[in-house]
Amino acid sequence: MTGFLVFVCVVALVLINVPIAVALGIAAVVAMLVTQGAAFLPNVPITLFQGATSFPLIAIPLFILAGAIMNTSGISRRLIEFTAALLGSMRGALAQVNVVTSMFFAEISGSAVADVAATGSILIPAMKKRGYPAAFSAAVTSSSASLAIIIPPSIPMILYAVMAGTSVVQMFVAGIVPGLMAGFGMMGLCYWYAVRYNWPVEEAFQLRRLRRSFKDAAWALTMPLIILGGIFGGVVTATEGAALAVVAALFIGMVIYRELDWKHLREAIIEGGVQTGAVMLLVAASALLGLYLTEAQLPQRLAQQITQLTSNPWFVLALLNVFFLFVGMFLHSAAAIILVVPIVMPVVSAVGIDPVHFGVIVTLNLAIGQQTPPVASVLMITCSIAKENVWTVTRANVPFIVVLLAVLLLVTYVPATTLSLVNLFYR
Amino acid sequence: MLAAFRRRYERLLEWIVIVLMAALAVEVTVGVAFRYFGYSLVWYDEVASIGLAWVTYYGAALAALKRAHIGVPELMRMLPPGARLPLALLAEACVLAFFVLLAWVGYTVLEVLAYDTLVSLPEVSVAYAQSVIPLGALLFVLAELLVLPEVLREARAA
Numbered sequence: 028m029t030g031f032l033v034f035v036c037v038v039a040l041v042l043i044n045v046p047i048a049v050a051l052g053i054a055a056v057v058a059m060l061v062t063q064g065a066a067f068l069p070n071v072p073i074t075l076f077q078g079a080t081s082f083p084l085i086a087i088p089l090f091i092l093a094g095a096i097m098n099t100s101g102i103s104r105r106l107i108e109f110t111a112a113l114l115g116s117m118r119g120a121l122a123q124v125n126v127v128t129s130m131f132f133a134e135i136s137g138s139a140v141a142d143v144a145a146t147g148s149i150l151i152p153a154m155k156k157r158g159y160p161a162a163f164s165a166a167v168t169s170s171s172a173s174l175a176i177i178i179p180p181s182i183p184m185i186l187y188a189v190m191a192g193t194s195v196v197q198m199f200v201a202g203i204v205p206g207l208m209a210g211f212g213m214m215g216l217c218y219w220y221a222v223r224y225n226w227p228v229e230e231a232f233q234l235r236r237l238r239r240s241f242k243d244a245a246w247a248l249t250m251p252l253i254i255l256g257g258i259f260g261g262v263v264t265a266t267e268g269a270a271l272a273v274v275a276a277l278f279i280g281m282v283i284y285r286e287l288d289w290k291h292l293r294e295a296i297i298e299g300g301v302q303t304g305a306v307m308l309l310v311a312a313s314a315l316l317g318l319y320l321t322e323a324q325l326p327q328r329l330a331q332q333i334t335q336l337t338s339n340p341w342f343v344l345a346l347l348n349v350f351f352l353f354v355g356m357f358l359h360s361a362a363a364i365i366l367v368v369p370i371v372m373p374v375v376s377a378v379g380i381d382p383v384h385f386g387v388i389v390t391l392n393l394a395i396g397q398q399t400p401p402v403a404s405v406l407m408i409t410c411s412i413a414k415e416n417v418w419t420v421t422r423a424n425v426p427f428i429v430v431l432l433a434v435l436l437l438v439t440y441v442p443a444t445t446l447s448l449v450n451l452f453y454r
Numbered sequence: 455m456l457a458a459f460r461r462r463y464e465r466l467l468e469w470i471v472i473v474l475m476a477a478l479a480v481e482v483t484v485g486v487a488f489r490y491f492g493y494s495l496v497w498y499d500e501v502a503s504i505g506l507a508w509v510t511y512y513g514a515a516l517a518a519l520k521r522a523h524i525g526v527p528e529l530m531r532m533l534p535p536g537a538r539l540p541l542a543l544l545a546e547a548c549v550l551a552f553f554v555l556l557a558w559v560g561y562t563v564l565e566v567l568a569y570d571t572l573v574s575l576p577e578v579s580v581a582y583a584q585s586v587i588p589l590g591a592l593l594f595v596l597a598e599l600l601v602l603p604e605v606l607r608e609a610r611a612a
Contacts (some may be wrong), residue, residue, distance in 0.1 A: 043545045044530045046513075046523035053552050072560035072587040073567075079507035082499045085482060088475060088509055208506050263486060266502075270482035293472065303471035304513020305507075309524060311510065357523045399527055 078314025089269030094141030095295030100280025103145035107196035109244035114230035119221020129171035133178035169409035170427035178206030330373035355396020516521025542609035560588035
């Protein structure tokens with residue numbers, strides 16, 4: 028009964044625009060005061076402190092920082108020039124460049140928002156100038172940016188791994204194949220459009236130009252090797268890999284390219300700190316609510332009730348997919364993970380779904396959630412860069428969302444897409 | 455007057471966050487470098503984790519000032535102004551009450567924790583690390599009060 032009241036309390040507070048983190052905190056404090064009395068109060072600051080001290084989660088501010096430095100140091104621009112030289116002779120070249128740059132960028136940055144800032148501000152105006160429909164230009168930028176959270180490293184995957192108590196590195200490895208499938212799917216879709224509407228090629232393929240832009244971008248292209256190589260090779264943890272990413276981006280920006288823009292960097296660090304504060308306050312508050320949930324055994328009881336209905340993992344996965352798609356429409360992806368994962372994990376393990384496999388499913392759902400209004404963080408930022416209406420872009424975005432949905436279905440019902448690499452290297 | 459104070463306060467929090475973010479990045483990098491050369495620093499991951507908690511609460515106060523916390527403002531925007539104002543006041547009162555309570559309890563807990571020390575650095579009291587909770591809560595309250603006029607103005611607007 029108290030469980031239901033806590034739920035109502037959180038929803039009511041969130042609906043009158045209390046920040047979700049604070050709503051969780053208030054509900055947890057009230058519930059514990061009712062069940063345990065004032066002697067519980069000293070646990071509040073201690074739990075809120077410990078909930079925010081997590082070594083794996085340090086990767087979040089560091090990856091945000093690395094992405095910000097890349098955007099202000101000329102690394103992003105060189106990546107775009109290199110892919111343009113590589114793909115310029117294809118029909119609809121700029122759309123392809125958009126998707127492929129996002130795929131490169133996804134290997135360095137773990138945040139789709141950083142990806143939009145990098146590709147959108149350069150490629151959307153360029154695409155409009157070459158006669159691509161504005162809504163399509165925004166849609167391809169927005170959807171391909173969400174590859175950043177599927178292809179490692181990925182901030183939502185780090186959050187998921189910590190919340191579900193599984194390995195960050197295994198989550199990263201599991202994301203590789205689905206990320207590439209989604210990327211290639213989007214490239215295929217762009218090609219189909221380009222042929223149908225006869226979109227322009229940019230220039231004939233020139234080996235000389237490719238070699239020059241490769242030389243220029245070589246340092247930027249080594250970054251994924253350093254970061255992912257270090258993490259997958261077991262030399263560094265994901266957090267330490269994130270620190271390496273910061274150092275490498277700073278080194279390349281200051282020593283090699285000498286383009287680091289301090290004013291923008293300062294703003295980017297502040298933005299990173301603000302994002303960290305917002306996400307981590309939510310993590311800490313959920314630790315507080317976790318005290319109550321554990322006490323009341325709520326997730327376990329929920330798991331029992333669901334497994335009494337059905338213990339068929341395929342059916343449970345279908346239910347969870349529908350649920351996460353719905354949640355993704357209305358919640359920021361970090362909030363969705365922090366709120367929902369601790370509650371559904373007992374169900375997931377009760378019916379024997381692999382937590383890493385499930386993590387990739389959650390990530391894909393949230394990648395779709397970033398594209399589906401009313402709450403769609405990445406889509407909104409893209410629309411503001413492109414100065415386009417959210418609903419017009421959403422209409423153009425539907426085929427890309429369908430690509431992501433197709434990958435989601437495949438990943439959900441063919442676990443080998445995520446688990447074969449993990450099994451090969453880590454189990 | 456108030457706007458000038460708010461700008462200065464924002465600047466202050468921004469610098470705190472920049473310094474903490476930079477320190478966190480440097481600390482983790484130095485830790486990796488030392489381990490790579492065979493001298494593991496025992497305190498490195500514990501101190502880094504505390505650093506994250508500090509970034510969290512100073513960053514959260516700054517996020518309150520910039521109104522960047524994750525929430526759902528859509529429903530309130532749909533309500534008529536008459537219903538919006540009392541609900542906005544209620545929401546602000548809830549937020550303020552939570553952080554005032556947190557600052558007070560967080561402060562009293564420091565005395566209890568004064569004799570506990572960090573696991574990897576026995577000469578440092580946990581109370582120093584934990585001080586971020588009452589401090590951060592106070593900064594959050596101040597930030598929330600500074601944006602209150604803006605929030606109420608928006609609630610009143612048609």
